[in-house]
Amino acid sequence: MRVLVAPTWSFGRDKRLVSECVDLIEETGADLHYCESDVDLNLTTMSFSGRPDNVLTSTLSIAEKVLPSIDLTRHSSPFTRTGALDTCPVVWFGAESDGLKWTRALADALATNHGTPVMLTDLSETGRPEWEVIDMRRGGFGCLVGRTLLPDFGPDIAHERLGVTCMGLRPFFIRLNAYLAPLNLHAVRRVVDKIRHRRLDGDYRMTGVRVRGTVLPSRDQSLISLELTMPELVPIESTMEHLICQADAHGLELCYWQVAGAIRDIDLLATPSLHPRACQVIWTTRVESH
Numbered sequence: 289m290r291v292l293v294a295p296t297w298s299f300g301r302d303k304r305l306v307s308e309c310v311d312l313i314e315e316t317g318a319d320l321h322y323c324e325s326d327v328d329l330n331l332t333t334m335s336f337s338g339r340p341d342n343v344l345t346s347t348l349s350i351a352e353k354v355l356p357s358i359d360l361t362r363h364s365s366p367f368t369r370t371g372a373l374d375t376c377p378v379v380w381f382g383a384e385s386d387g388l389k390w391t392r393a394l395a396d397a398l399a400t401n402h403g404t405p406v407m408l409t410d411l412s413e414t415g416r417p418e419w420e421v422i423d424m425r426r427g428g429f430g431c432l433v434g435r436t437l438l439p440d441f442g443p444d445i446a447h448e449r450l451g452v453t454c455m456g457l458r459p460f461f462i463r464l465n466a467y468l469a470p471l472n473l474h475a476v477r478r479v480v481d482k483i484r485h486r487r488l489d490g491d492y493r494m495t496g497v498r499v500r501g502t503v504l505p506s507r508d509q510s511l512i513s514l515e516l517t518m519p520e521l522v523p524i525e526s527t528m529e530h531l532i533c534q535a536d537a538h539g540l541e542l543c544y545w546q547v548a549g550a551i552r553d554i555d556l557l558a559t560p561s562l563h564p565r566a567c568q569v570i571w572t573t574r575v576e577s578h
Contacts, residue, residue, distance in 0.1 A: 292337035299357065
């Protein structure tokens with residue numbers, strides 16, 4: 289049995305801390321697919337997988353290492369966030385019922401160990417209206433102060449430093465970053481709006497595609513991030529090409545694509561323009577053999 293987690297942490301300017309997190313993952317025997325921080329986003333995104341007990345140990349160990357150093361009252365990022373451990377998607381390669389139990393166990397441990405409310409989302413959602421979490425995340429950490437919550441685990445108010453964590457079991461997904469030039473926030477917002485409208489209009493290339501964008505002053509570049517929540521249903525190359533066309537129409541030129549996490553070997557068959565590192569590829573034949 290194998291599980292993958294892809295946590296996003298609200299820190300991005302401490303290389304030593306990132307290095308220590310990498311060591312913790314490798315010490316447990318989990319497979320590290322991706323771990324990168326960004327000084328402009330002030331976020332660190334990880335992706336690692338392995339045996340459920342190894343991944344559980346890795347995630348809880350990283351939380352013990354990272355969370356004491358985060359204070360959301362002093363944290364800034366161009367992307368809204370609600371928690372020090374902001375989100376933690378879980379992908380389970382096996383029976384969904386087992387994945388749901390494992391995800392709840394992780395959520396319970398995080399809430400107990402750190403006193404943070406945890407909201408279960410996606411396949412783990414337990415009856416909460418979808419708009420509730422969307423509204424909470426749109427408002428960000430600042431809108432949580434003094435607000436009474438209905439978390440699945442933990443207290444009913446946001447932690448004063450660590451906020452609220454959202455996590456849940458999900459089907460496999462792919463995150464792609466398009467790095468563009470020049471730095472132009474107005475153009476980025478126009479492209480993001482165009483893609484969102486395409487999705488709402490039923491464009492098959494945008495099925496299940498989430499998009500957001502910002503600028504990266506330290507690189508003098510723009511960034512548009514795609515999350516493909518249904519990669520089996522989307523012609524990934526066409527989706528990427530559409531973004532490039534929209535960017536070009538608004539004066540943005542593609543510098544390069546980045547796979548920001550794990551990707552399966554079967555997904556790469558349809559995306560010859562992507563060139564992830566070997567460690568990022570999950571071989572489905574090997575997963576099935578576990």
